[in-house]
Amino acid sequence: MIGQDILNEEKLEELAEFFKALSHPVRLRIISILIEGKQCVKNLGELLNLSQPSVSQHLSILRSRGIVGWKREGSIICYYIKDERVKKIYNLLIKEEENGG
Amino acid sequence: MIGQDILNEEKLEELAEFFKALSHPVRLRIISILIEGKQCVKNLGELLNLSQPSVSQHLSILRSRGIVGWKREGSIICYYIKDERVKKIYNLLIKEEENGG
DNA sequence: TGCGTATATTAAATAATAATAATTTTTTGG
């Protein structure tokens, strides 16, 4: 059957959740920042001009989908891109477009 | 400033809308079917085992984001993938994964 | 024109997300 061999229901749900995590301007901005390099929550809040709890909530969504990872460094927690698919998509949608891709 | 040169607010919103359109299992299935080739609404409903109005609603979301296009052929309307980014992402996420990409 | 098929739109009810504010936990340093 068409289009059913690769994508079973479980895989579809997982993919939809993945895209849902990317479906918010703030989270896309967070991703674009983290692609440049890891950042702590406080810095993200300042770069985004958002409250700490708000940043934390968005990070928690990205974390729960495995898109970002984190590491405590002393008193702060640094976030980074964990899911390589995100980097690939970023390159494909953003970077390539710069050269009219 | 980090991550702000390329992605202005407008572009971020557009991208978020793009991902939102992909954030549903049914719409992902529709896309996977249309990537194999164009299909009319009735066939889609049968392949997806969904009611006609339900398929139409999902198509309308994909249409409004420019992800699919359509063409009337006699009494039926055929839908096809219009946004090339979708094909790229599909190849990247689905096809590459088959060979352990 | 009128009927049947194909598709789209609308409406109403429910569920999911987002934004904001308040509270809590964890860690560092005195």
Place this chain on the structure above:
DNA sequence: CCAAAAAATTATTATTATTTAATATACGCA
């Protein structure tokens, strides 16, 4: 242990998306 800083969680309310059912539109043909 205590206070302050950093981050996470919770609660509340507002907004948006999804589902289902009902209705409407467009086309082809007798």
